[in-house]
Amino acid sequence: MKKFILLSFILYIGITNSVGAQAGVFNPFANCVTDPNGQCVPNTILTAMPFLRIIPDARGGAMGDAGIATSADASSLHYNGAKLAFAEQEVGLGVTYTPWLRNLGLNDVYLAYLSGYKQIDKLQTVAFSLRFFSLGDINFTDINGDPAGTGSPREMEFAVAYARKLGSNLSAGLTGKYIYSNLASGQMVNGTEIVSANAFAADISLQYVKENKIVANGGKFSMGLTLSNIGSKVTYTGNTLKDFLPGNFGLGAAMELNFDEYNTITFAFDINKLLAPSPIVCQELDAEGNIIRNPNCSMDGDSIPDYRQKGLFSGAFGSFSDAQGGAGEEFKEISYSLGIEYWYDKQFAVRAGYFYEHPEKGDRQYLTLGVGLKYNVFGLNLAYLTPTNNRRNPLDNTLRFSMLYDFESSRGDN
Numbered sequence: 001m002k003k004f005i006l007l008s009f010i011l012y013i014g015i016t017n018s019v020g021a022q023a024g025v026f027n028p029f030a031n032c033v034t035d036p037n038g039q040c041v042p043n044t045i046l047t048a049m050p051f052l053r054i055i056p057d058a059r060g061g062a063m064g065d066a067g068i069a070t071s072a073d074a075s076s077l078h079y080n081g082a083k084l085a086f087a088e089q090e091v092g093l094g095v096t097y098t099p100w101l102r103n104l105g106l107n108d109v110y111l112a113y114l115s116g117y118k119q120i121d122k123l124q125t126v127a128f129s130l131r132f133f134s135l136g137d138i139n140f141t142d143i144n145g146d147p148a149g150t151g152s153p154r155e156m157e158f159a160v161a162y163a164r165k166l167g168s169n170l171s172a173g174l175t176g177k178y179i180y181s182n183l184a185s186g187q188m189v190n191g192t193e194i195v196s197a198n199a200f201a202a203d204i205s206l207q208y209v210k211e212n213k214i215v216a217n218g219g220k221f222s223m224g225l226t227l228s229n230i231g232s233k234v235t236y237t238g239n240t241l242k243d244f245l246p247g248n249f250g251l252g253a254a255m256e257l258n259f260d261e262y263n264t265i266t267f268a269f270d271i272n273k274l275l276a277p278s279p280i281v282c283q284e285l286d287a288e289g290n291i292i293r294n295p296n297c298s299m300d301g302d303s304i305p306d307y308r309q310k311g312l313f314s315g316a317f318g319s320f321s322d323a324q325g326g327a328g329e330e331f332k333e334i335s336y337s338l339g340i341e342y343w344y345d346k347q348f349a350v351r352a353g354y355f356y357e358h359p360e361k362g363d364r365q366y367l368t369l370g371v372g373l374k375y376n377v378f379g380l381n382l383a384y385l386t387p388t389n390n391r392r393n394p395l396d397n398t399l400r401f402s403m404l405y406d407f408e409s410s411r412g413d414n
Helices: 002-013 081-086 312-320 327-332 407-411
Strands: 025-027 032-034 091-099 110-119 124-134 138-141 147-151 154-165 170-182 197-212 219-231 248-258 263-274 283-285 291-293 334-344 348-356 365-375 378-387 399-406
Touching: 081 124, 081 154, 081 170, 081 197, 081 219, 091 407, 154 197, 170 219, 219 312, 263 312, 327 334
Parallel strands: 025 283
Antiparallel strands: 025 032, 091 110, 091 399, 110 124, 124 154, 138 147, 154 170, 170 197, 197 219, 219 248, 248 263, 263 334, 283 291, 334 348, 348 365, 365 378, 378 399
């Protein structure tokens, strides 16, 4: 199974410069890509290094992957670095372990995430994170199924961030990242050597927080906006044809209600859209139902779809209006996260959430559950995921956990 996943990805990222278009035919009357039976089929946006979009912490993972506007903690850098300017504690540190494909009996595939922050003063905060994704040990084979050596595919991201309050209610954050991906270095596919990929990227984020008086003890309303993983395109083959990082536009809102000194509920809602070009299918139906070549697929005549040759900024910021199916397809590319979190006495939490992605754009749909416990200087979060459709998820029947450390409590400040 691991061989299949890895080799499928390598085939996608482009072994030669003569990559064809997406399979299927674009049907303008159905506003989707259809198969020979006229049924709509997936036309998913594909990027390099998709591990950058895996939710790394159990708190957000238990809230349907929502976290752009929720209260700040040590894992906030993945969602919205600007949140850290409003962190209640001066210092925070967290570590998360996420088993991957555990439902298939694989024990050496996992995501590990280490993150932390430190307030410089009341206005400024610095943070860091280290993400490591291991695909375990793999026995490679060639196209004939003969042994071709072994390897340990792995990917890594190191990030540093700076967040600053711009006023009593608004903050901004800037994150710089170095990303490394080694999937099959040294292997040969169709005469082309696979190499490791390196990239630099940045996140830009904003956070708005306002006190509310909806309930007697008050609460907070928060909104967050992020542009993440905006960085250099990468290649695993040394070719000039490169692939986009999973850049992302995220917008989130959260409402925290403090019913009394013991009971607090937070509702969170996020929307996310990849900042990468929408795939263009090179065959389409005309008004008479005949299959014709899409003239906009490869206007320069090199047989490579033009959407794969776009530059960083034209590809990322043009992704809001480049879908072959127009506005209808653009809205299909938005995913939705809804989460709820209940705290009792700031010691025990129960969480739930739902994540939805359109069937033609990934089809990830699942419910999430989780709990949190804070005792003395330590915090522990657990998350569990169960799909709501027949699409298998790498986190099926998997328990992931995060540990947080409260430095101020250890000093006796609280």
